[in-house]
Amino acid sequence: MHAEQMAEEYPALTMESDALDAAKLLAEHRLPGLVVIDQGRPRAILPASQVVRFLVPGYVQEDPALARVLDESMADHVADSLGGKTVGDLIGHGEPELAVVNADDTIIEVAAIMARLRCPLAAVMRDDQLIGVVTASRLLQLALAAD
């Protein structure tokens, strides 16, 4: 089986996309992360957990007990923390390198690249076009179904 057959559609945004659009996509599709395209090439994953970090003021991250003193509504938090920001602003610096594979790579090649990069998903390219994504759970699904 080749990456092309394993790949599934998956939401992708660019570094210039609105941070709020990213939050909405993650929320609507209940995804753990999004693929981020930079200069036409899949470059990074934006984890949902990274977006959550932006919702919480730094002093509350340091001491979650302080969360109880916040009297803003959650809606205000979302607007204040994400409004006007781009996906590029949200991308951290410690994110794992995104695994990028070719459409004709085999299942074990895809697994090997994901394993080496410790990456939860692989972007599948054909002729410089992103044709889909293979998530770790998708790979396990196919590996377990193999004869």
Next chain:
Amino acid sequence: MHAEQMAEEYPALTMESDALDAAKLLAEHRLPGLVVIDQGRPRAILPASQVVRFLVPGYVQEDPALARVLDESMADHVADSLGGKTVGDLIGHGEPELAVVNADDTIIEVAAIMARLRCPLAAVMRDDQLIGVVTASRLLQLALAAD
């Protein structure tokens, strides 16, 4: 909104569970990770990507091009690499600490703990019982729906 209302059912296994059962749960439910219980308490996340790492021999992880010389079937890989192992054997040492919250914690407290620990999900406890999990995408879904 409190953690108890935000929480959803989520598969959990123990450190002694079969690695193959973990792979099957991840594959069937198409999850990015599982909650791992250690001595009665949620202790870690087993990412699907970590299980994928176990499917790939070390020398192939070092050089994915070598994947092409493997002539075993994928089914044999799965049996050989996961058979006889436990979840405890698969858990890495670099995994982020699992966020554990109380049923009566507020949405912002849950977000703060997940943010501080950079954890993609939070285990919700009531009276020492795991009553559910709040994933980052679930939190974003609720945050965006807030009035």
